[in-house]
Amino acid sequence: GAGVSQSPRYKVAKRGQDVALRCDPISGHVSLFWYQQALGQGPEFLTYFQNEAQLDKSGLPSDRFFAERPEGSVSTLKIQRTQQEDSAVYLCASSRKRGDTQYFGPGTRLTVL
Amino acid sequence: EDKVVQSPLSLVVHEGDTVTLNCSYEVTNFRSLLWYKQEKKAPTFLFMLTSSGIEKKSGRLSSILDKKELSSILNITATQTGDSAIYLCAALKSSGDKLTFGTGTRLAVRP
Numbered sequence: 001g002a003g004v005s006q007s008p009r010y011k012v013a014k015r016g017q018d019v020a021l022r023c024d025p026i027s028g029h030v031s032l033f034w035y036q037q038a039l040g041q042g043p044e045f046l047t048y049f050q051n052e053a054q055l056d057k058s059g060l061p062s063d064r065f066f067a068e069r070p071e072g073s074v075s076t077l078k079i080q081r082t083q084q085e086d087s088a089v090y091l092c093a094s095s096r097k098r099g100d101t102q103y104f105g106p107g108t109r110l111t112v113l
Numbered sequence: 114e115d116k117v118v119q120s121p122l123s124l125v126v127h128e129g130d131t132v133t134l135n136c137s138y139e140v141t142n143f144r145s146l147l148w149y150k151q152e153k154k155a156p157t158f159l160f161m162l163t164s165s166g167i168e169k170k171s172g173r174l175s176s177i178l179d180k181k182e183l184s185s186i187l188n189i190t191a192t193q194t195g196d197s198a199i200y201l202c203a204a205l206k207s208s209g210d211k212l213t214f215g216t217g218t219r220l221a222v223r224p
Contacts, residue, residue: 042214099209101161107154
């Protein structure tokens with residue numbers, strides 16, 4: 001595709017609900033990243049995939065957060081039992097290979113009520 | 114802990130002014146410094162700097178890395194209202210994976 005796409009663009013969840021956020025990376029990009037951006041802050045790293053392998057999940061804030069990329073292309077970030085502090089913009093980025101420029105999608109704004 | 118600090122936090126200028134945005138980093142196994150422009154939501158890539166002292170230019174924007182001072186600057190000349198955005202810098206480690214971002218500089222260009 002022309003760029004990284006994410007869906008939905010906006011998600012409102014009630015506290016305790018589960019949510020799933022989708023990322024479609026640029027075609028052929030091997031590396032895929034998830035970041036969380038709170039209001040007024042820079043993006044913070046959550047997790048990283050090389051093809052289907054999740055090589056780093058050190059940034060996931062709790063075991064309620066889970067990410068997968070089963071076929072090495074589309075990725076899903078799942079948040080279980082959402083809490084108000086999960087409210088943020090979730091950004092996905094992809095790069096052609098490790099160490100290359102990361103290109104970002106438009107993000108999903110999650111609001112937990 | 115890896116850290117990236119940007120200054121100023123915000124800046125208001127008039128069209129035609131020249132601005133300089135600063136970024137300093139403390140990152141183990143540093144590889145590259147990246148600059149992004151963020152309007153609305155998606156950070157848009159501007160520059161990736163790996164070598165010290167080599168200026169990169171794109172139109173009215175230019176940037177340079179100083180590995181001795183662990184810093185980088187982003188210059189914008191003849192600013193336009195369309196330059197209004199948050200400018201983010203981020204450090205990439207030699208492992209080539211996650212970016213560590215600063216909090217950004219919010220630039221407002223008044224007509």
